Amino acid sequence: LFDGAHLDDSTAGRFDAERRILAALEHPGIARIIDGGKREDGTPYVVMELVQGQPITHYCNHHALDLPARLELFQKVCVALEVAHRHGVVHRDIKAGNVMVSDDGEPKLIDFGIAKVLASGGISVDLPETRQGSALMTPEYASPEQLRGAPVDVTSDVYSLGVLLYELLTGTRPHKIARLSPAEMENTVCNTIPADPSEMVMRRMTSPPSGLGEAGGLRRRLRGDIDRIVMTAMRVDPTDRYASALGLAQ
DSSP: OEEOTTOOHHHHHHHHHHHHHHHHOOOTTBOOEEEEEEOTTSOEEEEEOOOOEEEHHHHHHHTTOOHHHHHHHHHHHHHHHHHHHHTTEEOSOOSGGGEEEETTSOEEEOOOTTOEEOTTSSOOOOOOOOOTTOOOSOTTTOOHHHHHTOOOOHHHHHHHHHHHHHHHHHSSOSOOOTTSOHHHHHHHHHHOOOOOHHHHHHHOSSOOSTTSOOHHHHHHHHTTHHHHHHHHHTOSSGGGSOSSHHHHHO
């Protein structure tokens, strides 16, 4: 149960929009809305499914998932996100903390609070305008177009999925931008090409994530197809990426 008693008008509007978006997205890989509305005093509330689990990165490392198991789990995330996309909903904040894995090993997408509803979608939700400078994103997972403040579509989520997969396979994210200024973040993501996953596992000072074996062996397994898949998902130009989350999964 989440109580929105202390939300300002804009945030309360997004809170209500998220409730209506999630209510329309029926899929086992998306956290379910059980109830929601307003109290007698006007305070909005939402009752969501309780996901007993961990962020996907923690889950994979805690259970020492090997490469095939990580890829299979990631594919399930893509399929769930595809359902949202087909309803005209772009999540806009795909990251490890918003992909929870339940105790039985099933991933669930959470937190559609900054989602964008595309005009062609099947959900009728009026989202409050995003204020300039409000930075409604997680920069290390954000697509180049998000960092530029440009319009986004489903390929923006595909980019973020690529970052998440990169992290699952290497133990780190492709760009280190957390402490940079917004302009520096944009310049780094838009104008530098990160190392392929197979190269990143060799550059790191620490061992690969638990379950993936030693760096040399992992490098050989990532080199080629998996490198190309991850890096295609993270192309700077949206038209060069996979056109859908399902395309990435396949």
